[in-house]
Amino acid sequence: MTFMHIGKNYTPPDAIGKVTGEIRYVEDYRREGMVYARLYTSPVPSGRVVRIDAEEALRMDGVLGVLTAQDLPPTDAPEEPMLASADVTYVGQPILAIAAISDEIAEAALERVRVDFEYREFVTDPLESLTAGGPDAYPDGNVLNQTEELADENATIRGGFTRIKWPAAEIARLRNGQEPQGVDYAGGWEYGDLQAGFEEADVVVQESFVTAGTPHHSLEPRSAMSYWENGKCYFHGSTQSQSAVLESLAAMLGIAEQDLVLINQATGGGFGSKGRSYPMMGVCGHFSRILNRPVQLRITREQEYYVGVGRPGMQGWVKVGAKADGRITAIDVIIISDGGPTGRNSASASAEHLSVVYTPGAMRLRNIPVFTNTTPKGAQRGPGQNEMSAAIAPIMDKVARQLNMDRMEFRRVNAPHSDSPVYQDRGPLTSAFMTEAIDKVSDLFNWRERESQPRSRNGNKVRGLGVGMGYHAAGGNGYDGLVRITPDGRIHLHSGAGNLGTYSYADTTRAAAEVLQCRWESCEIVAGRTDLNLPHASAQGGSNTIFTHTRTNWVAAEDAVQKLKEIAAAELGGNAADYSIGDERVFRSDDPARGLTYGEAAALAIEMGGAFSGQEFPEDINPITRRSVQALAGTGLIGVAKDKLPKRGISPGLMVSMAEVEIDLDTGKYQVLDYVGVADCGKVIHPHGLSQQINGGAVWGIGMAGFERHVYDPQNGLPANVGIYQAKLPTILDVPAEMKNGAVDIPDPYNPAGGRGVGEPAQGAAVAAITSAIADALDGHLFNRVPVTPDMIVNHLARNQPGFKPLELNTF
Amino acid sequence: MNPKLTRRRFIKGVIFSSAAAASGAGLYLSAQSAGSAVMERLLTLSINGVDRRVDVAPQETLAFTLRNKLGLTGTKVACNRGECGACTVLLDDIPNYSCSVLTHNAKRHAITTVEGLRNEDGSLGVVQQAFVEELAPQCGFCTPGQVMSAEGLLRANPNPTREQARQALAGNLCRCGAYDHYLNGVMRAAELLS
Ligand code: FES
């Protein structure tokens, strides 16, 4: 199918505002009478608030009030409270907010607040807490007893406390790369005959591994500004999503969804940390209601490291069995997650990576989410999958080497196809062209030839090659689409997804323009404020927007086209089936001169009323969409529909990458010299956007491989990363000057627009290619740890003991 | 970086104004500073070619003045401590971190912010145009800083190599990892200029 818009570059409307500085982020809004709120955060990692004395602060000129947990609806631990009191669970946790007429006064007032704490024991490393006799993060237990599956990766994790302890000898066994015996787990899943799988394997490799937690580093610090008018809350939020935040933020504020207007034109990065509402939003909303003033709450970069959530670290063990032909017969994996204070973890998604990318005949996950007194954890780009991808790549290389197989070929043999039975329920994929992606990246990288060469050594520099694969479930269904044609002929494409910075909120509306066969110049995207009447959309995350919302735009536009034809038939005679569209006209297929412009048809839609102009609407649309349609009724031709297109299995985002690194043996520093990433993301919807995701994901992969990590001082529970330089994100000099990328570009049959998302696996494939290349450069040595830092390399080469225990999480 | 406006000089300036701690707001707090009346407060700043009169506290950063007093919110503050470059503006054509420049130290310089780059007819400036054509920004929060660093580079060297462009942007962090697209943008801007 040849498309007018899909697969072509265009200028998303927000690109202009970004280069001119005219687009507004939360902190750029001012409001008459606005006051400034600042947070008092906990200096202790674990305890209870005994007494707050804010008298002196409240007496200061210009101070308007303080907000504490007492002013807010209660929450039950381990759920994260908006402000902590009964359970203080990490350093930097907000305890109190103070509002004043200026930032300066608010910050000076914080200095005058006195809080007394009762101290409790605390823990920063999950294995320490899992060891018999080790400390627990909460008095009630050390492990999350998860009671509900996560509806999606941005959903709040739910569960209570349990206590699991392992004998010190079993912990030691795990640290030494062996499977612990006779111990308890909190959860897991299994399929196939694991024992038979290992018995038929010709090679079995087992290793333990550890991946550090990582901060999100969104460049825009969390900001909120809210005010209340006539019982409605107007909320400027730094957020990835529109509908999905509406639901959760309204609940947090204790109001009906229709009484909340969420305003968000642009967000300075979220990467999973702003997929839904977060506690700080509740602080701002409640405070502005209580003070009856507009309140702006903006946190510092340092506080962003406390409350900005992070990827959970993971300690684990894996055993892989493969036959001589390369087929992986069984994978057994244990994952101990650093659940932070909420128990949030991605263990199942980590195992999902193994299941989908390597399609083992049998598989088992056993896992434990352990509470720690560290920053709360949240979804971060490819949660679960990407850190597993980083850890497993060199281990899979070891299996390939023992089988005497090319590492790329080994992956190709095990790569998923559309019908591969994957994940817990062993369902299919909507489509998968991973082998095609492997072939394409191998060609672009010239893998066969380069891999067959002896590794070059240039003085103190050695080079290595790596291959990595990334996967993320990237697409949902069942959301709504909404388009509107007005009598002036303008086509309004309503997008409820939210603008997280990838342009996918706009890219997906191109599907509606495609169906309407209209010029892009005739379209305008309506987005950014609830009261602009937006359709119900998924949470903007999980790489799912492209698949999910090209579908919703498609079905809404199809509804509009059908209505155009019905209106033309009513006006000009015949049946809807006698009409076609083109050039923004609806006309008789047998006599194109007889027809109506879209604008004329829209005017008739208003006259005819009913479903044509939104007075009536399908019953199955979400209440959010319904309210939007009701508000728009009578203003034009309304196309609205819920996506009921068929979908079979998981819609995967898949990615394969290859990299070359050069390690300086004297300093342990390494450079990524060459990088190629190829996506299997169905039909490419927006080439520039795709290239941004592949290259941007590679930058993230380089950060995860080499330097990013959350570190806590085990003596005092203090976070060591409270500035960008301490938890370094890659700079332009840390990444290759040029990166290559490509795509398989085969449409997914379950999306009429053909696309699937790929933002997250772009990081997973990149980090894996680099960890694989580092091991290759060092004769296959496995660190079984990310990040791989220069000191680790130097210590390895000098045969020194590393400066930390095996599987220790908090390492400098 | 402007040798006259180094971080060290900035810190000295802050110490001089007896400021104590970095705040989230872009002010450098000090219990005593309110009383240091020796400094003139009403300044004339040359911003984007226009003289603007503004009341400035001694400890106020240029980023704070631009954003909070002059409504020029295109300049972003992401770290407020000289780590990220989001707040980059030009002082006499040279890129500076405006979160780390005291406004009082900027008064004798021609200040250019991202709002000052459009052409007189309202069309996008060359760097802006090139960045749009290459779809350089992702989330856009670092973009004003990247634009200003690129502008500073091209004013000094209208025909840079890719490597020179890379060095020139090295003080601007981008969490979205849009580096490659920003470099493409700078190279395209150089082409548009020639
Ligand atoms: S905000 Fe000025 S360098 Fe980061």
Ligand code: FES
């Ligand atoms: S575009 Fe998002 S931080 Fe650079």
